[in-house]
Amino acid sequence: MIPIKLPHLEYVARLVLPRLGAQLVDVDGFTCCPDPVGVGATDPRTWVTIGARNISLAEEQGLDMLTLCNGCAYTLRHTVHDLGKSPELRHQVNDILARTGHTYQGVSQVKHFLPWLAQDVGIEAIQRLVQRPLTGLRVATHTGCHLLSPQYLHGFDDSEDPVVFDQLVASLGATAVDYRTKTACCGIGFAVTGQAVSSDKALSVKLTDVHAAGADCIAVGCPFCYQQFDLGQLTAARRFNLDFKTPVINYLQLLGLALGFSSVEMQLSEHRVRVEGTSFGVRLEALGA
Amino acid sequence: MLLRESFQAHDSQLEPRAEVEYCLQCAVCGLVCVVNQAEAYDPRHTFVYDLFNQGIEAKETLWGCPTCHKCEERCPYNFRPLELVKAHKEAALAAGLAPEAVYGELESLLSTGSAFPGSNVTERRRSKLGLPDLPVRPVNELAIIAEHTGLAGKLAAARLAQRLKKEEGESNA
Numbered sequence: 001m002i003p004i005k006l007p008h009l010e011y012v013a014r015l016v017l018p019r020l021g022a023q024l025v026d027v028d029g030f031t032c033c034p035d036p037v038g039v040g041a042t043d044p045r046t047w048v049t050i051g052a053r054n055i056s057l058a059e060e061q062g063l064d065m066l067t068l069c070n071g072c073a074y075t076l077r078h079t080v081h082d083l084g085k086s087p088e089l090r091h092q093v094n095d096i097l098a099r100t101g102h103t104y105q106g107v108s109q110v111k112h113f114l115p116w117l118a119q120d121v122g123i124e125a126i127q128r129l130v131q132r133p134l135t136g137l138r139v140a141t142h143t144g145c146h147l148l149s150p151q152y153l154h155g156f157d158d159s160e161d162p163v164v165f166d167q168l169v170a171s172l173g174a175t176a177v178d179y180r181t182k183t184a185c186c187g188i189g190f191a192v193t194g195q196a197v198s199s200d201k202a203l204s205v206k207l208t209d210v211h212a213a214g215a216d217c218i219a220v221g222c223p224f225c226y227q228q229f230d231l232g233q234l235t236a237a238r239r240f241n242l243d244f245k246t247p248v249i250n251y252l253q254l255l256g257l258a259l260g261f262s263s264v265e266m267q268l269s270e271h272r273v274r275v276e277g278t279s280f281g282v283r284l285e286a287l288g289a
Numbered sequence: 290m291l292l293r294e295s296f297q298a299h300d301s302q303l304e305p306r307a308e309v310e311y312c313l314q315c316a317v318c319g320l321v322c323v324v325n326q327a328e329a330y331d332p333r334h335t336f337v338y339d340l341f342n343q344g345i346e347a348k349e350t351l352w353g354c355p356t357c358h359k360c361e362e363r364c365p366y367n368f369r370p371l372e373l374v375k376a377h378k379e380a381a382l383a384a385g386l387a388p389e390a391v392y393g394e395l396e397s398l399l400s401t402g403s404a405f406p407g408s409n410v411t412e413r414r415r416s417k418l419g420l421p422d423l424p425v426r427p428v429n430e431l432a433i434i435a436e437h438t439g440l441a442g443k444l445a446a447a448r449l450a451q452r453l454k455k456e457e458g459e460s461n462a
Contacts, residue, residue: 003415003423004405011418028424031402031431037356038394038404041375042382046438050398050431096437100430145357159362185323189355193388198327198353205326 001223002068008267009223009250013068015265016256017113019129020121022066029057033067033075036146037189040075045092051079052093052104060102064109066116068252070222073112074146077153080110112147114221114251115156118164126171131260133173137283139254140177140215140246141165142206142229144222145185159183168251169219172258179213181206188228200236203228207236211244216280218248226250230272247273247280263289311366314338318360318370324353337370340377351377352388383443385450395444399435402426 002009017024033051034040040047055076058065067073083090084106094103111119117126141162148159157164162183166176187202207229210218220226229248236242253266263284268275275281319325319335328350330336336350337360351374360370381387394404401407407423415422435441 001405003420004403004407004411007411007415007418007420010420014420026421029427031426031428032398032404034398035394035404037354038391039398041354041356041378042387042391042395043379043438043440043443044375046435046440049434049438053430053434096434099433099437102430145355145359149358149362151362159359183321183359184326185355185357185359187323187327189323190327190353192394193349193352193390195327195349195353198324198350202323202327 001227006223006226008270009068009226009252012250012252012256012266013113015261016252016259017066019259020117020126020255022116025061025063027057027061027063030054033069033072036071036074036078038192040078047075048079048082048089049093049096051075052083053097053100053102055079055108055110056097056102056104058108059105065111067110067112068221068223070112070144070146071224073110073154076110080106081153112154112156112221114143114147114165114168115154117251117255118156118168123167123171126168126255130172130258132258132287132289134254134258134287135173137174137280137287138177138214138216139169139174139219139249140179140182140210140213140217141169141219142182142186142225144220144225147221148183165219165221165251169254172254174254174258177210177213177215179209179215181209186225186228186232188224188232191228191232196235197239199228199232200239203232203236204240204242207233207242207244207246211242211246215246216278216283218246219251219254220248221251223250233273245273245278247271247275247278249280257284257287257289311368312338312341313366315365317363317365321359321363323355323357323359324350327353337373340370340373349388351381352391354378383447385447385454387447392444392447395440399431399441399444400428402428402431 143162143165147154151159169176184206187199190199218229226248256266316332316335318337319332322336324336354374397406398404
């Protein structure tokens with residue numbers, strides 16, 4: 001999704017992640033993870049085999065994997081989990097992979113960038129790198145379904161009462177705002193299968209709640225959630241007559257702003273829900289971003 | 290047992306899942322389910338319960354399930370409703386009854402290596418940002434995988450089933 005639909009987020013990731021110690025290596029043979037909903041639920045065997053193929057490519061170069069998407073993290077970690085739990089499944093998958101010249105070994109670590117930041121880099125290390133504390137910025141975090149649940153898969157946070165994303169936001173000097181529907185799905189699952197009204201309805205419930213809680217923006221770690229809160233907000237606002245606009249921001253963009261990058265460098269002009277004219281835009285201007 | 294006996298007699302989706310007996314219609318899954326909230330369900334008739342009572346000619350709502358796992362994590366009886374959702378989706382795909390977007394995604398994955406086909410808009414945006422060109426994905430390897438997992442055959446059978454149904458509809462008109 002990101003390289004094709006949201007390349008500005010790839011740009012931001014390439015700029016920001018090395019500042020936190022990640023050494024990024026491009027692996028040309030990667031394909032879609034593939035998608036846990038469209039592929040994972042309709043053909044689990046193909047899903048886990050293509051997932052294992054992707055991981056095997058990283059293993060061939062002695063690399064671990066960092067993902068920028070909740071869905072990719074869910075798919076790849078599910079693959080590691082299932083193949084680790086069932087030698088029979090692993091054998092069946094490797095039987096097929098052998099025909100493509102690859103073997104899944106189970107030695108690479110796969111993590112979403114939010115757990116990597118929280119667990120491997122650490123909150124204190126992030127705080128030490130902050131050049132522009134985002135003081136006064138009120139952020140509603142949306143961790144997203146595939147990173148929250150099932151809890152055992154990522155070991156990231158409590159799926160009923162998540163706090164880690166809030167801590168990551170607070171480490172930048174911003175204020176994490178709590179809201180009732182924090183763990184609710186963004187609703188993009190409806191949008192991708194053509195159920196526009198349901199998509200807008202699920203989204204508008206969250207947007208209204210976030211707005212009532214006084215947030216300047218919604219922070220996400222997944223391009224699908226990003227797309228729903230950005231492009232999706234335009235259609236939901238029209239259908240349900242929402243009289244406010246709450247821009248979305250990927251945590252890497254927020255992190256970049258706190259590290260000292262400008263709004264231009266963090267590609268905020270690419271957002272469909274414009275930042276200018278909102279309380280978010282006003283706050284960023286006051287911070288000199 | 291809350292399901293109708295006629296379903297218990299011949300529902301192939303439920304027979305392998307004897308644990309469905311555990312469902313006491315407590316509706317906790319309905320409280321956390323996004324399909325339940327976005328569609329016209331209520332605590333007495335939740336999305337999960339609706340699935341128990343239908344076959345693979347599923348309503349559109351089946352495809353709104355985002356595999357979020359909330360129903361499983363909250364179910365007090367350790368029943369795994371998500372497995373039933375997946376079984377329905379798997380059977381529907383093979384029978385040609387999934388939404389066009391799902392077939393489109395699978396066909397795009399196998400022909401380009403990506404669920405989202407690129408375009409010259411993508412190329413322009415990436416070039417403007419100074420990002421490397423997108424590599425050509427080794428789709429031959431995906432074709433081998435799809436052949437041996439059976440996905441290629443399932444997609445072909447599903448498209449055939451759709452074509453036959455359409456021709457039948459046209460000849461009846």
